[in-house]
Amino acid sequence: MTRSKILITGASAGLGAAMARDFAEKGRDLALCARRLDALESLRDELHAAHPNIKVAVHALDVDDHAAIPSVFAQLREELDGLDRVIVNAGIGKGARIGTGRADANIATATTNFVSALAQTEAALEIFRAKGAGHLVLVSSMSAVRGLPGTKAAYSASKAGLAALGEALTVEFAQSPIAVTTLLPGFIATDMAAKAGDARMVAPLDKGVAAMVRAIERERIRACVPGWPWRLIDLVLPHLPRAVVARMS
Secondary structure, three states: OOOOEEEEEOOOOHHHHHHHHHHHHOOOEEEEEEOOHHHHHHHHHHHHHHOOOOOEEEEEOOOOOHHHHHHHHHHHHHHHOOOOEEEEOOOOOOOOOOOOOOHHHHHHHHHHHHHHHHHHHHHHHHHHHHHOOEEEEEEOOHHHHOOOOHHHHHHHHHHHHHHHHHHHHHHHOOOOOEEEEEEEEOOEOOHHHHHHOOHHHOEOHHHHHHHHHHHHHOOOOEEEEOHHHHHHHHHHHHHOOHHHHHOOO
């Protein structure tokens, strides 16, 4: 099934902007939102220049402003004359060691990555329920596979919550025309990944995003991307001794 009208949050940079470029190349109409309107407008102009036949609508949105999400989604739906895929991509990775006086960073991470993702999911599914069809994509993380210690604790917990939400919705909509995909990206070359992982395990941005888009287009229920080495890590990580996991802090 071709989903021709796609909304992406957190689209001003990183994975969101890269996915927008990939979908634009495929001829899809795009609704892009993020906090930085100037970056979105620059991306819109770039996409229009390269692909003059597609529509690109942009709107400023801070996903932590939960009350604003439904109205922004509705406005973007109106500008594109419909939405048939929403990619909940906006996220942050500010984490600090819990109990070290940086509760603000951990609460912000949990709020954006889970509570705000839930708010986006509410708005997307309200649109899809009214339409009777659609594809919801939740961008979680390989960090969701196992609770990770140290500075990664709040981040992995927030992404595990999002992955659990995806699983719950997959079950709920299994017999319906609404599809749900949960993506678990490994380290892909963005500013966030550069701070988080071993450089030897970081996939180039184009390769990582191509794997994400393939999984989205196939409407996979759950996908670790890129496949290597993350599918293997998905199998092994839950069973590693805690002493080994402790070294990941």
